[in-house]
Amino acid sequence: MYLQRATAVCVMLLTAVNAVAQQPSVSAAAGTFTVIGDVDRPGNFRFDQPLTVRAAVSSASPVGDAVNVTVLRNGHDRAQSTRLLRLSAADSGEEALSGDLYVVESLAQPARPVLPNAVLRGPAGTTVISLEDAGVVIGDVLQGLGMPVKGEIRIAVPCRIHGQRSLESAPLSASVRHGDVITVSGAALSPEGAAAIRPMVSEWRGSSGRVADQQQSSLRTSVGGKQEVRLPELPAPLPTQPPIARPAASAAVPVAPATAASASPAVKPVRIPQGSPSEGQAPSTVTPQLPELSESSAQAPSAAESRVVIVGDRTQGSRRVTSVPDDVLMLGESLRVPTPAPVDVGQPPQVAPPYRDRVASKTVTEGRNVSGKGLKVPVTAAVSTKQENVTPTDSTDVRGPDSQPKEATAGSSSTVHWTVIVGLFVAGVWVLGRSLFVGSAAAGKANTGSMPTATPSPATSAAEAVPAASSNLAPGTGAGDTPWRIYSVPQAIRPAKVSDGRSKTEDELDLLIANQLPIERTTPMLPQGIELSGRSSSAGGQTIRRVDGPHAVLRGRHVEQSDPNARRGRPLGERLSQLIRTVPAGSPGAFDGSGRATGSSGAER
Amino acid sequence: MSVSVDFGSREIRSLIRAGVGSRLRLAAVRSEYLLIPDAQAARRMLRDEGLPHAVCGSGLAVFGVGLESAEWLSRGPAIPLFADGRIPTRDSLARQILSVLTESVLPEPSVRGATCVVSVPGDGLPRNLQEGNEDFLGHLIQLRGYQPVFLRSSEAVLLAAGVSTAFSGVCIAAGAESTACCVARQGRVMAESGIPLGGRWLDTELAREFGEWTWNESGERHANAVALERWRLGLRRGDTGASADRYSALLRLVSLITRRLVVALRESLRTAAVDWNEVPVLVAGGLSLMPEFCESLRAELSGDGRAYRLLTVADPETAVVRGGLISSELATRSAA
Numbered sequence: 001m002y003l004q005r006a007t008a009v010c011v012m013l014l015t016a017v018n019a020v021a022q023q024p025s026v027s028a029a030a031g032t033f034t035v036i037g038d039v040d041r042p043g044n045f046r047f048d049q050p051l052t053v054r055a056a057v058s059s060a061s062p063v064g065d066a067v068n069v070t071v072l073r074n075g076h077d078r079a080q081s082t083r084l085l086r087l088s089a090a091d092s093g094e095e096a097l098s099g100d101l102y103v104v105e106s107l108a109q110p111a112r113p114v115l116p117n118a119v120l121r122g123p124a125g126t127t128v129i130s131l132e133d134a135g136v137v138i139g140d141v142l143q144g145l146g147m148p149v150k151g152e153i154r155i156a157v158p159c160r161i162h163g164q165r166s167l168e169s170a171p172l173s174a175s176v177r178h179g180d181v182i183t184v185s186g187a188a189l190s191p192e193g194a195a196a197i198r199p200m201v202s203e204w205r206g207s208s209g210r211v212a213d214q215q216q217s218s219l220r221t222s223v224g225g226k227q228e229v230r231l232p233e234l235p236a237p238l239p240t241q242p243p244i245a246r247p248a249a250s251a252a253v254p255v256a257p258a259t260a261a262s263a264s265p266a267v268k269p270v271r272i273p274q275g276s277p278s279e280g281q282a283p284s285t286v287t288p289q290l291p292e293l294s295e296s297s298a299q300a301p302s303a304a305e306s307r308v309v310i311v312g313d314r315t316q317g318s319r320r321v322t323s324v325p326d327d328v329l330m331l332g333e334s335l336r337v338p339t340p341a342p343v344d345v346g347q348p349p350q351v352a353p354p355y356r357d358r359v360a361s362k363t364v365t366e367g368r369n370v371s372g373k374g375l376k377v378p379v380t381a382a383v384s385t386k387q388e389n390v391t392p393t394d395s396t397d398v399r400g401p402d403s404q405p406k407e408a409t410a411g412s413s414s415t416v417h418w419t420v421i422v423g424l425f426v427a428g429v430w431v432l433g434r435s436l437f438v439g440s441a442a443a444g445k446a447n448t449g450s451m452p453t454a455t456p457s458p459a460t461s462a463a464e465a466v467p468a469a470s471s472n473l474a475p476g477t478g479a480g481d482t483p484w485r486i487y488s489v490p491q492a493i494r495p496a497k498v499s500d501g502r503s504k505t506e507d508e509l510d511l512l513i514a515n516q517l518p519i520e521r522t523t524p525m526l527p528q529g530i531e532l533s534g535r536s537s538s539a540g541g542q543t544i545r546r547v548d549g550p551h552a553v554l555r556g557r558h559v560e561q562s563d564p565n566a567r568r569g570r571p572l573g574e575r576l577s578q579l580i581r582t583v584p585a586g587s588p589g590a591f592d593g594s595g596r597a598t599g600s601s602g603a604e605r
Numbered sequence: 606m607s608v609s610v611d612f613g614s615r616e617i618r619s620l621i622r623a624g625v626g627s628r629l630r631l632a633a634v635r636s637e638y639l640l641i642p643d644a645q646a647a648r649r650m651l652r653d654e655g656l657p658h659a660v661c662g663s664g665l666a667v668f669g670v671g672l673e674s675a676e677w678l679s680r681g682p683a684i685p686l687f688a689d690g691r692i693p694t695r696d697s698l699a700r701q702i703l704s705v706l707t708e709s710v711l712p713e714p715s716v717r718g719a720t721c722v723v724s725v726p727g728d729g730l731p732r733n734l735q736e737g738n739e740d741f742l743g744h745l746i747q748l749r750g751y752q753p754v755f756l757r758s759s760e761a762v763l764l765a766a767g768v769s770t771a772f773s774g775v776c777i778a779a780g781a782e783s784t785a786c787c788v789a790r791q792g793r794v795m796a797e798s799g800i801p802l803g804g805r806w807l808d809t810e811l812a813r814e815f816g817e818w819t820w821n822e823s824g825e826r827h828a829n830a831v832a833l834e835r836w837r838l839g840l841r842r843g844d845t846g847a848s849a850d851r852y853s854a855l856l857r858l859v860s861l862i863t864r865r866l867v868v869a870l871r872e873s874l875r876t877a878a879v880d881w882n883e884v885p886v887l888v889a890g891g892l893s894l895m896p897e898f899c900e901s902l903r904a905e906l907s908g909d910g911r912a913y914r915l916l917t918v919a920d921p922e923t924a925v926v927r928g929g930l931i932s933s934e935l936a937t938r939s940a941a
Binding site: 133134135137165175508509512513514515517518519520521522523524525526527528529530531532533534535536 | 640710
């Protein structure tokens with residue numbers, strides 16, 4: 001019997017090794033970069049092969065041959081360097097890194113008009129926006145992206161082009177200019193808000209970039225240390241015109257933004273569909289985050305932290321991972337479910353619940369599945385049931401937590417034998433899982449292009465998605481996303497106003513006369529160190545004026561009528577005649593009983 | 606694109622509306638400059654702090670938004686660009702700085718020769734001096750690519766706040782160097798007048814009276830009007846910080862201004878020959894932020910048999926430039 005089992009294990013090992021050998025090699029250089037500024041095609045770009053900075057910038061079609069490129073690396077809030085690139089000259093060979101942001105500034109006057117664009121970097125990623133009118137402010141951008149602005153958030157504009165000064169702390173009323181890099185951070189950015197910003201895999205690591213790097217290196221080690229596995233970036237082509245409001249729950253967010261823990265540029269969440277999902281269960285949405293749990297919190301997590309947590313690695317020894325991308329579970333590792341909660345197994349959600357609810361339901365489902373068989377059972381495969389657009393047929397050889405414990409407990413008549421078998425089995429499964437882990441790269445690639453549609457179809461298969469993705473991708477460089485169109489609020493909130501016979505110009509003139517248009521204070525740009533000729537003849541004093549002198553100047557009856565057009569244009573009364581109307585008390589522009597204006601006060605600005 | 610500029614004696618302000626749906630953008634710089642000795646330490650400090658400055662024969666001239674940050678480097682007071690409400694005809698450095706500041710608050714026009722409505726200082730000056738101001742400042746506007754159209758500050762107040770009174774009544778723009786007023790009926794200006802007294806005169810007189818002096822490097826003595834201005838503006842926040850005699854002196858000087866203003870105003874009303882039962886009086890300008898000014902004006906207006914309704918304009922410091930922008934919008938519509 002032992003011989004038979006040993007033979008079976010060997011067969012499994014050989015099969016797994018063979019599977020590994022048959023996997024296509026994954027390029028070590030893969031990821032995304034962003035190009036904005038004086039380019040024809042601003043946006044996020046994906047690359048699967050090593051790419052130079054110049055080639056990356058060229059992919060966005062700069063409007064000039066000589067450009068200044070400011071580079072902002074992933075995880076950095078400030079520009080790392082600015083260099084002059086001449087597209088017609090030889091390439092310096094500097095390699096583009098995943099998550100790079102290139103702000104292009106043409107040195108010469110652009111030969112053709114450039115659509116004003118900017119970029120927003122936040123906890124959920126990098127979002128390229130196009131400024132559709134001249135009045136866009138940061139608040140408009142946040143509102144246009146559906147990002148909550150309540151609470152304390154920190155906004156900065158660390159990089160600007162065309163000689164404009166950066167803003168360490170920018171108010172919501174600060175105007176967004178062409179080529180601006182806006183960074184947003186703060187405690188008020190809830191996962192929901194972050195998800196609303198950018199429904200794509202995040203490139204943003206923010207302040208947790210170092211942590212992510214550590215996890216990245218540990219994950220590389222855990223997969224053997226021989227070769228570095230880099231998984232391709234999931235694509236995120238954006239809809240041409242994004243909705244202003246957050247998408248409804250049924251219009252599922254295609255791919256959730258990765259958290260800081262899962263936003264490593266090299267190792268992306270592996271999206272392996274569940275092998276045996278609950279029958280009839282509707283596909284759920286990708287979980288947006290995995291809370292970073294400490295050991296103590298893993299022991300007694302809160303309800304919000306009721307997540308699957310990897311607490312150890314039996315095959316690798318003592319490494320302990322407390323936070324991993326939620327879609328990645330390493331093989332051969334123990335699975336602990338902190339708080340198995342009762343759940344109605346037989347009632348899978350027919351309609352996808354809202355974002356957080358889906359996460360919670362999936363979490364407790366996993367907890368129920370594992371805890372029903374006992375805690376700390378070895379699992380055989382990475383499990384992710386949160387992939388929206390992958391059908392179960394993609395993962396027929398992946399075993400979920402439901403199946404593995406059954407196999408593990410079926411032949412456990414002897415503790416010693418069981419230990420040996422489990423040890424061998426785990427080793428075999430590790431290799432098998434390793435192949436799956438690598439193989440998931442292909443699955444991830446197969447998912448490309450299947451995500452963001454206005455009404456995502458859960459039944460969209462990977463096979464259907466591949467041609468769509470391939471058709472949009474150049475061999476080395478992915479196509480850029482369409483920037484989000486951002487309008488200033490006055491235009492955005494009144495696009496469909498029923499016309500009452502008055503033009504918008506007239507409406508705004510009324511608001512202007514009533515002092516109801518908000519005024520944005522700007523700081524003029526003044527030169528420094530210029531040379532002016534001459535000396536000052538003023539000593540700072542003022543001439544003494546006597547108040548009892550004939551200072552008052554009285555003019556006659558509208559003296560300007562004698563020369564109406566020389567200096568003052570048409571008479572004021574003629575221009576005003578059409579504006580005179582009675583303003584009811586209490587309305588904007590009127591005065592109250594004490595003589596104070598009832599319109600907006602200066603303090604509001 | 607609509608643009609207006611208010612060359613105020615305390616601040617130069619511009620208000621711009623790029624187009625339909627866009628926001629109003631207000632740019633403002635102090636209409637003063639500061640002379641500091643040309644030393645390496647001062648240059649380094651200005652450069653490190655990013656303060657706009659220029660090198661000239663008198664040393665270093667600091668202007669614009671960084672004026673307050675560099676005040677401690679100079680022992681003398683800031684030099685007004687519109688001393689007594691006039692163009693600095695004898696100060697070539699001030700004229701150059703004026704040109705620089707004008708360029709900073711005015712963007713490049715979208716169309717060459719676009720209309721820019723301009724309010725110039727010196728409403729209380731004789732006509733020939735006021736035209737001199739208009740000629741010089743209008744030339745600066747033309748150099749920037751705009752076609753200037755001049756608007757008196759009191760008329761701008763009428764446009765900015767007159768909607769509630771059907772653009773009828775008395776409009777007062779109490780500025781730093783002068784106070785202008787006009788009488789308008791249905792938007793048509795019937796008479797106008799002005800006095801060359803304003804907030805800066807108030808501060809200077811207070812400084813002289815109470816011995817608030819500063820001495821520059823040459824040992825020359827100057828009235829420290831800046832310190833008195835800060836004290837006066839602090840009164841609005843309830844921070845008196847001074848003795849009662851200073852406050853009583855302030856009331857006396859304010860009363861002097863309002864008395865002369867009311868004399869000119871009544872003359873204007875007589876010239877305009879209006880027969881209103883109640884005269885709306887719209888008050889704007891920096892001086893109107895002082896409650897003492899409005900109370901004194903109300904007291905001076907009473908007693909002539911007319912009924913006056915004193916109305917303080919919202920955001921009075923920007924009322925002139927807002928009125929200028931409305932005038933620019935109206936001009937654009939008329940041209941269309």
